[in-house]
Amino acid sequence: MAGWTIRLDGGDAANKPLPDKALIGGKGLSIARMAALGLTVPPAFVITTRACGAYQACGDFPDGLSAEIAEGIAWLEQTTGRRYGAGPSPLLVSVRSGAAISMPGMMDTVLNMGITSETEAALGAECGDPAFARDTHRRFHELYAAIVLKADAGDLSPDGDPADWAAQVERAAGIPIPGDPVDRLHAAVRAVFDSWNARRAKRYRKHHDIPDDLGTAVTIQAMVFGNLGKTSGTGVLFSRNPISGERTPFGEYLACAQGEDVVSGRFTPQPLDAMRARAPGAYTALLEASDTLETAGGDVQDIEFTVQDGTLFLLQSRAAKRAPAAAVRFAVDMVDEGLIDRQTALSRVSADQIRSLLAPRLSEETASAAIVAARGEAACPGIGIGTVVTDTDEAERRAAAGEDIILARATTSPEDLHGMIVARAVVTEQGGATSHAAVVSRALGVPCVVGCGYGAVTALAAETMTVDGSAGAIYQGALPVEDPDEATLSDLRVLTEWADALSPLRVVAPEALDEDGQGDLLDLNRIDGGEDPGRLPALLNGARVATGGALSTDAGIKAALHAGLKVVVGRPRLPLLLAAFNAGKPPEDRETVAVSASA
Amino acid sequence: MMTDAQLALHGLAIKKHGRAAEVAEITALDAATVERLLDAAVQSGRAVKTGDKYMLTPTAQIALKASYSRDFAAQRADDAMSAAYDDFERINEQLKSLITRWQTIEVGGRSLPNDHSDKAHDDRIIDRLGDLHERAEPILARLAAGLGRLSVYHTLLTAALEKAEDGDIAWVSDAKCASYHTVWFELHEDLIRILGRTRIE
Numbered sequence: 157m158a159g160w161t162i163r164l165d166g167g168d169a170a171n172k173p174l175p176d177k178a179l180i181g182g183k184g185l186s187i188a189r190m191a192a193l194g195l196t197v198p199p200a201f202v203i204t205t206r207a208c209g210a211y212q213a214c215g216d217f218p219d220g221l222s223a224e225i226a227e228g229i230a231w232l233e234q235t236t237g238r239r240y241g242a243g244p245s246p247l248l249v250s251v252r253s254g255a256a257i258s259m260p261g262m263m264d265t266v267l268n269m270g271i272t273s274e275t276e277a278a279l280g281a282e283c284g285d286p287a288f289a290r291d292t293h294r295r296f297h298e299l300y301a302a303i304v305l306k307a308d309a310g311d312l313s314p315d316g317d318p319a320d321w322a323a324q325v326e327r328a329a330g331i332p333i334p335g336d337p338v339d340r341l342h343a344a345v346r347a348v349f350d351s352w353n354a355r356r357a358k359r360y361r362k363h364h365d366i367p368d369d370l371g372t373a374v375t376i377q378a379m380v381f382g383n384l385g386k387t388s389g390t391g392v393l394f395s396r397n398p399i400s401g402e403r404t405p406f407g408e409y410l411a412c413a414q415g416e417d418v419v420s421g422r423f424t425p426q427p428l429d430a431m432r433a434r435a436p437g438a439y440t441a442l443l444e445a446s447d448t449l450e451t452a453g454g455d456v457q458d459i460e461f462t463v464q465d466g467t468l469f470l471l472q473s474r475a476a477k478r479a480p481a482a483a484v485r486f487a488v489d490m491v492d493e494g495l496i497d498r499q500t501a502l503s504r505v506s507a508d509q510i511r512s513l514l515a516p517r518l519s520e521e522t523a524s525a526a527i528v529a530a531r532g533e534a535a536c537p538g539i540g541i542g543t544v545v546t547d548t549d550e551a552e553r554r555a556a557a558g559e560d561i562i563l564a565r566a567t568t569s570p571e572d573l574h575g576m577i578v579a580r581a582v583v584t585e586q587g588g589a590t591s592h593a594a595v596v597s598r599a600l601g602v603p604c605v606v607g608c609g610y611g612a613v614t615a616l617a618a619e620t621m622t623v624d625g626s627a628g629a630i631y632q633g634a635l636p637v638e639d640p641d642e643a644t645l646s647d648l649r650v651l652t653e654w655a656d657a658l659s660p661l662r663v664v665a666p667e668a669l670d671e672d673g674q675g676d677l678l679d680l681n682r683i684d685g686g687e688d689p690g691r692l693p694a695l696l697n698g699a700r701v702a703t704g705g706a707l708s709t710d711a712g713i714k715a716a717l718h719a720g721l722k723v724v725v726g727r728p729r730l731p732l733l734l735a736a737f738n739a740g741k742p743p744e745d746r747e748t749v750a751v752s753a754s755a
Numbered sequence: 756m757m758t759d760a761q762l763a764l765h766g767l768a769i770k771k772h773g774r775a776a777e778v779a780e781i782t783a784l785d786a787a788t789v790e791r792l793l794d795a796a797v798q799s800g801r802a803v804k805t806g807d808k809y810m811l812t813p814t815a816q817i818a819l820k821a822s823y824s825r826d827f828a829a830q831r832a833d834d835a836m837s838a839a840y841d842d843f844e845r846i847n848e849q850l851k852s853l854i855t856r857w858q859t860i861e862v863g864g865r866s867l868p869n870d871h872s873d874k875a876h877d878d879r880i881i882d883r884l885g886d887l888h889e890r891a892e893p894i895l896a897r898l899a900a901g902l903g904r905l906s907v908y909h910t911l912l913t914a915a916l917e918k919a920e921d922g923d924i925a926w927v928s929d930a931k932c933a934s935y936h937t938v939w940f941e942l943h944e945d946l947i948r949i950l951g952r953t954r955i956e
Contacts, residue, residue, distance in 0.1 A: 201805060257874075259887045260881060260882040260920050261885055263884075302834050306889075310845075356889075356920065360920055360921075364921075397863065398863040399862060408864065420858075425864075468936075474875070477861075477862050477876065478862060479863075479867055506870060512868070512870070534867070537868060550847070568767070569944075570940050570941065570944045571944075573930065574771055576770045577930070589859070590851040590852050590854075590855045591851075592940075595851060595855060595858065595936070598859070598937065599858065599929055599930040600930050600931075697890075703939070
């Protein structure tokens, strides 16, 4: 063997070192790590970055690479008991790029390689769902066209047949999709290698001083099927609850379904108990894997999995996205459990997350006693109270005069931007989460409720209303707003104590400032340009104690630290402490414990 | 064909409330010229100036729109431009859902504001934005073939994308800078005015 490929078998993984990331890329390494933890992943092999280098040097596959790809496929066939490009149990594979350092412009994943009219029929018979097999075939055409051929073939009609799709792709691309699945595989591998020299990738490397000769690896992985009968399924598991932060696994399961079904909304996911009932062995294995992955990753994991004929396959595991409340709870609990140290805990909570937890809100009693004037889709969180105005220019004029305004429109367009900027809240009658009003309000941080229905909000003109952008509700009148107190929330008190000890900047509440400090205090709110972080070094000019202005932002705190500021006066204190603690630290490499082919 | 004076007013109509330099940026006029033209518009009552920002008066807006059918007669008669616009609309839908994925994240089935604490997520969306940009480029070229000054949007979009790729994430969708989304929306607005289309929400 010339050694262009490496198998990620994890067989006796515990006894041998992981392959070099420089050789197999970040994604390949993730699969190898999962396998090394003794977890079941769909089998995969990697074409190394060395092969990419040889390809770049000679403009073609180096000698022996085609043969090794064939051997790799044969090994996947043998491991899975399926055949690439043939029935009765066809092997489908995914092809993905993966350099040691991730960068933009690299080729995206191609799924369902190996599907042809023949294997479509076999797959349809095998899973008892010919429509699924047909749709898989259609999605293959779309992905192959977009990713390998870089052609904009548009959407392919679900009512069409493979000949129509192939013709539509050929019209857009100028060349046909090869008929032979092996040729397709080779073309996809070439497309990955070629994407190393994509314009965006080259520019990114140049800008970040990344050598041009590192090259990318190619991971070829067997796909598993969650729709092969009632002991199959697919789902997502969080090792802890990502909303509340509770230490209980939280997940969703779809019995007899393939990964796309979860995303497509074609089926309603069930709680994990459904999995326990139908595939108890896989369920137990999943909870064990969840613990293993969380301990190995040192962070709460978001795990994608598929159960094929009762066997659990882990597709991907990565640090979980989390709601602000969960971020705080995870950080405190994981220190208590001895999984992470205090520094790591603080680095995982951002100032903005704390600010959002402490943002003004309506108490439950207030909200339940209030009269709902309109309801719609929650588009941007926050409370806004003011007089409803339906004309954008009027809104701008009245806000400039110091009035609190709620801008109510049937829909918004760029012509309304000036009114949206000054409004306390924006409400619309038509449009959903991707409407102009929703997108722009979020960019501005203005509370927003969209899609309240024809006539529902413009009818409220001239009335005083309270908009709750998190609840998607518009209430009559100006409701009392509650400011959560950082000192009364126990997890926040713990974090504050740690941050006080570890932050490079002291933060004191205004009422705690002694007379000495008062004398030294520089109030940036009273200085021209004090809200611009870029001007802080000049404005602080050796000051020791300061408050206000740009110090309310992370960028301002960072600039102040560089300028040698010692004490910031402000509240809530925790966001300021966290901003100082995290200033200048690179974001933690929450590199995925494992990425693999999500089917 | 528009005169520079009309073009400055047209650019201000797109910016709605903007500085001379900002209007210059999207119209490809130079900033000093725009300032002179907008100051003249203030003199003749077609615009008002507060601080360093200008705004068209309501009558000037109506007059501007009324002249579009003549100003843009060539573009409105150009089938290739119309076809390019239809393709732009298709990508516009993709951009809106991508920006939504940038702004909100799914956590355990719930939609939350993206607090940008997950760099891998952000990098992935920026990479998708780059893909979208590459799909948009031939369309932008076709639009610029119908009206040369539109090529400036390609330059601005590329600049915003590259700043975002280099880690300055405000350049994805921040409403207060010439972010990718801001420029895209202005281009959309420009095209709607040029071709006399209506916005689909």
